[in-house]
Amino acid sequence: MSGPFSDLTETLFADKSVLSESYHPEEILERDEEIEEYRYALQDILFGRDPENVMLYGKAGLGKTAVTKYMTDALREEVASREEADDLFVHEVNCNGKTLFMVVRRLVNELLPEDASQFPKRGLGTGDAFDELYRQLDRLGGTHLIVFDEIDHLDDVNTLLYELPRARSNGHLETSRIGIIGISNNYTFRNSLSSKVKDTLMETEISFSPYDAGELRTILYDRADRAFVDGAYDKSAITMAAALAAQDMGNARQAIDLLRVGAEVAEKAGDTRVVDDHIENARTLVQRGRLRNRIRDQTQHAQYILETVAHLENRGQTPVRSKTIRANYEDVATSWASEPLTTLKSIQDHLAELHMLGFLRRTEKNHGLSGGHYYEYELDLEPGVVLETRETIEGEEQTV
Numbered sequence: 001m002s003g004p005f006s007d008l009t010e011t012l013f014a015d016k017s018v019l020s021e022s023y024h025p026e027e028i029l030e031r032d033e034e035i036e037e038y039r040y041a042l043q044d045i046l047f048g049r050d051p052e053n054v055m056l057y058g059k060a061g062l063g064k065t066a067v068t069k070y071m072t073d074a075l076r077e078e079v080a081s082r083e084e085a086d087d088l089f090v091h092e093v094n095c096n097g098k099t100l101f102m103v104v105r106r107l108v109n110e111l112l113p114e115d116a117s118q119f120p121k122r123g124l125g126t127g128d129a130f131d132e133l134y135r136q137l138d139r140l141g142g143t144h145l146i147v148f149d150e151i152d153h154l155d156d157v158n159t160l161l162y163e164l165p166r167a168r169s170n171g172h173l174e175t176s177r178i179g180i181i182g183i184s185n186n187y188t189f190r191n192s193l194s195s196k197v198k199d200t201l202m203e204t205e206i207s208f209s210p211y212d213a214g215e216l217r218t219i220l221y222d223r224a225d226r227a228f229v230d231g232a233y234d235k236s237a238i239t240m241a242a243a244l245a246a247q248d249m250g251n252a253r254q255a256i257d258l259l260r261v262g263a264e265v266a267e268k269a270g271d272t273r274v275v276d277d278h279i280e281n282a283r284t285l286v287q288r289g290r291l292r293n294r295i296r297d298q299t300q301h302a303q304y305i306l307e308t309v310a311h312l313e314n315r316g317q318t319p320v321r322s323k324t325i326r327a328n329y330e331d332v333a334t335s336w337a338s339e340p341l342t343t344l345k346s347i348q349d350h351l352a353e354l355h356m357l358g359f360l361r362r363t364e365k366n367h368g369l370s371g372g373h374y375y376e377y378e379l380d381l382e383p384g385v386v387l388e389t390r391e392t393i394e395g396e397e398q399t400v
C-alpha cells in the first residue's frame with residue numbers, strides 16, 4: 001500500500017539524534033583545561049575524602065552542563081570499578097524560580113526510599129527540610145555530589161552555601177559526605193554572596209570562555225561525522241556554521257543548531273549534501289526563531305503596539321508619530337478583545353521601551369518653536385515576522 005510516508009528513505013542522516021539537545025557527547029572536545037581543574041577538585045572522592053566544592057561560570061551553550069555530566073559519569077564509573085571507594089550519588093536540581101525550601105524538599109524527595117511518603121509541601125519549614133535531608137544522606141552513606149544549576153536564581157542562596165558545605169563539620173552528617181557543584185551564567189555571582197559565605201566556601205572556580213571558530217569547527221566535525229552518512233556534507237558548510245556561531249557568541253549549542261537546521265533545509269529540498277547555502281538559510285531561520293521568542297517575551301500591550309507598527313509599515317505609512325500609532329493601536333487591541341491603554345503617555349512609554357530593545361527605529365523631529373519636537377517610529381525588523389508571530393501567539397491563547 002502506498003501512503004504519504006511510503007517512498008521516504010534516509011539520505012542525509014546516519015543518526016540525527018547526535019544533533020539534538022538531549023544528546024550527551026561521549027567525548028568533550030576543546031575543554032581540556034576545565035576538565036583538568038574539575039578532575040583535581042573531585043578526585044578526593046576516590047580516596048574517601050571530601051571533594052572540593054566547584055562553581056562553574058560561563059554564558060549559555062559553553063559546555064558547563066555537558067562537562068559536568070561527563071565528569072560525574074566518569075567518576076561514577078571509576079568509583080564502581082574500585083572496591084575500596086565509597087558509593088557515589090549525583091543529584092541535580094535546577095534553581096530557577098525556586099525557593100530554598102523547594103530545592104531542599106526536592107532533594108529530600110529524591111533521596112527518600114520509594115515506599116516513603118513525600119516531604120510535605122506545607123506545615124514544615126526549611127530547617128525541617130534540611131534535617132530530613134541530613135537524615136536521608138546518612139541513611140544512604142557514601143558521597144553525594146549535588147549539582148545546583150542556575151544557582152544564582154535561588155533565593156536565600158547564602159543559607160544553602162553556608163549550611164551544606166559545613167554539614168559534616170557541624171555534626172549534622174556522620175556517615176556521608178557532600179560536594180556542591182554550582183552552575184551560573186552570571187560571572188559576578190560570587191560578589192553577591194555574603195562575606196560569611198565567601199570566607200567559608202573555599203570553592204574551585206572554573207570559568208568557561210566562548211569558543212572560537214576553530215574550537216567550534218572541531219566540535220562540529222565530530223558531530224557531523226556521527227550524524228551524517230558518508231559524503232553528506234561539505235567541509236565549508238561546517239566552517240561556515242562554526243564561523244557564524246563564533247562571530248555571535250561562541251556558543252556551541254548555536255553552532256550545532258545551525259548545522260541541524262541547515263541539514264533539515266537540505267533534506268526538505270531533496271538535496272543529498274549539506275552545503276554553505278543551507279547553512280546561510282539556517283541562519284535566517286534560527287534568527288527568526290530567536291526573534292519570535294523575543295516578541296513573545298514582551299507584555300501583551302507592547303505586542304499590540306508592535307503589531308500596529310507592523311501593519312502601518314506594510315501599508316507604507318511609516319515613519320509614524322505616536323498619536324497615529326495610538327489611534328491604530330486601539331483598533332488592534334479591540335480586535336483581540338482587549339481593553340486598550342488609555343493615555344498617550346503609556347503608549348509612548350511602550351514605544352520608548354520597544355525602541356530601546358531594538359524592535360523599533362526612532363527619529364527625532366524638531367520643527368522649531370512653532371512645529372514642536374516629536375519622535376517618529378518605524379519597524380526595525382520585517383513586519384511579516386511580527387504579524388506571523390502575533391497570529392501564532394493569539395492562536396495558542398485561544399486553544400488554551
Ligand SMILES: Nc1ncnc2c1ncn2[C@@H]1O[C@H](COP(=O)(O)OP(=O)(O)OP(=O)(O)O)[C@@H](O)[C@H]1O
Binds near residue numbers: 062063066253
Ligand atoms: N566541548 C564540547 N564538546 C562537545 N559538545 C559540546 C561541548 N560544549 C558544548 N557542547 C554541546 O553544546 C550544547 C550546549 O552545551 P551545554 O548544555 O553544556 O551548555 P551550558 O554551558 O550548560 O549552557 P546553558 O547555561 O545554556 O545550559 C550541548 O549540546 C553540548 O553537548
